[in-house]
Amino acid sequence: MTTTLLQIDNLDYKKKNHTILQNVNLEIDLGHFVGLAGLNGAGKTTLMRLIAGTAYSSTGTISLAGDKNVAQRKSHLSFSDELRGFNKYTRVHDIQSFYETVYPDFSNERYHELAQFLELQDDDRLGSLSKGMRERLTIALTLARKVPLYLLDEPFSGIDVLSRKKIIKGLLSWVDDESTVVISSHHLEEIKDILDQIVIIKDQTIFTHQDTETLIAKEQCSLEDYFEKIYTREVQDDKL
Numbered sequence: 001m002t003t004t005l006l007q008i009d010n011l012d013y014k015k016k017n018h019t020i021l022q023n024v025n026l027e028i029d030l031g032h033f034v035g036l037a038g039l040n041g042a043g044k045t046t047l048m049r050l051i052a053g054t055a056y057s058s059t060g061t062i063s064l065a066g067d068k069n070v071a072q073r074k075s076h077l078s079f080s081d082e083l084r085g086f087n088k089y090t091r092v093h094d095i096q097s098f099y100e101t102v103y104p105d106f107s108n109e110r111y112h113e114l115a116q117f118l119e120l121q122d123d124d125r126l127g128s129l130s131k132g133m134r135e136r137l138t139i140a141l142t143l144a145r146k147v148p149l150y151l152l153d154e155p156f157s158g159i160d161v162l163s164r165k166k167i168i169k170g171l172l173s174w175v176d177d178e179s180t181v182v183i184s185s186h187h188l189e190e191i192k193d194i195l196d197q198i199v200i201i202k203d204q205t206i207f208t209h210q211d212t213e214t215l216i217a218k219e220q221c222s223l224e225d226y227f228e229k230i231y232t233r234e235v236q237d238d239k240l
């Protein structure tokens with residue numbers, strides 16, 4: 001039996017009179033790892049912000065775990081876009097304490113496991129962290145919440161290749177089976193082993209949403225090759 005977690009209907013989004021996304025319809029069930037792909041500027045971050053309620057559209061509807069209200073939606077998701085409000089002197093453990101206070105679903109136990117695995121130091125100040133270490137902290141904080149939906153926006157772009165491989169494998173064990181993770185990435189080959197679905201944004205809308213295994217069997221090519229093909233118009237969309 002499948003259970004719908006996220007349902008988006010007829011969503012349009014404009015910024016300064018410029019259409020960013022139009023006629024977005026998407027349904028994602030519980031318990032999946034979903035890759036979100038698209039060229040630079042396709043609208044991946046925008047779509048995540050709309051789902052997370054940090055961007056707002058007056059058209060269409062977004063329902064998460066049955067809730068359309070933004071405040072309720074936010075309680076069902078953890079979005080990797082939140083390290084902004086802290087100043088550079090804030091220590092890692094203060095950010096963790098803040099998360100613990102603000103989010104009732106924050107698991108200190110899971111955070112400590114993640115922090116150890118990601119080699120985070122409690123006393124480090126935000127300003128002293130490299131880009132990759134900030135990303136590790138973001139991953140730990142985002143995944144330490146126990147929610148049905150995780151939105152990870154380019155979570156590994158600054159992390160070195162060896163650590164990235166280790167972290168990608170680890171993702172499967174840090175997330176409850178019934179939760180869904182949506183990961184945007186420009187490196188589909190790197191995350192292909194953990195993905196079971198792929199969503200591609202093209203021409204300001206959802207070009208395709210498919211099971212990765214079905215897609216690979218049907219197209220007889222890798223996810224990255226498929227991604228290239230759709231931009232050279234060799235394939236038609238085939239939505240789930």
Ligand SMILES: Nc1ncnc2c1ncn2[C@@H]1O[C@H](COP(=O)(O)OP(=O)(O)OP(=O)(O)O)[C@@H](O)[C@H]1O
Binds near residue numbers: 020
């Ligand atoms: N604050 C803003 N004001 C105006 N346009 C914006 C703003 N934020 C994003 N956009 C535009 O919205 C479009 C989608 O941007 P978005 O960041 O969602 O794309 P993306 O797929 O995440 O790109 P990338 O892969 O480069 O991160 C782009 O054309 C971008 O220029």
